[in-house]
Amino acid sequence: GAGVSQSPSNKVTEKGKDVELRCDPISGHTALYWYRQRLGQGLEFLIYFQGNSAPDKSGLPSDRFSAERTGESVSTLTIQRTQQEDSAVYLCASSRDFTEAFFGQGTRLTVV
């Protein structure tokens, strides 16, 4: 596809379970970002990948959160032992360096 693709679009999970969110960036985009957005709030930066450089993990809220990216392709965000406070929309974006960021539709995570 031509845009950033995220899956699943919706995920309901039980408290304490692990979840894995996937992001397929636009081909050729070296930069990839993950953000969390709680209901009615702005974007909360989680992690940034740029090519083969070490990722900027400064926004990850706890060690239950981790993310991987293979080269310049797909990325996965994993949340272990989910808590209700993790309920939010998780947005992925990709870009060429610092130019326009293209966002996916997001994954709406609900922890019950």
Added chain:
Amino acid sequence: TQLLEQSPQFLSIQEGENLTVYCNSSSVFSSLQWYRQEPGEGPVLLVTVVTGGEVKKLKRLTFQFGDARKDSSLHITAAQPGDTGLYLCAGEFNRLAFGKGNQVVVIP
């Protein structure tokens, strides 16, 4: 530490009124981007301002980059319900950094 501060966080106005929202930083940016996010969607780029003092217009939206390239404003003339959304500014700071956004609600 928030690299880009946006104000006001929330603004509700009547259709036809004008509004201005702001994006401020203590850092100098080579460029600033403005995005709009509509409910249920990801943010979409509206405009990029590059030169200090630059003014760009997109229909009823006017974007200005401060002379010192540390701040920017977005002015909406005769707001319409379709202008409702979260407006985000973004600038380059080791990575593309986003502000928290200006939530704008235009009431019909």
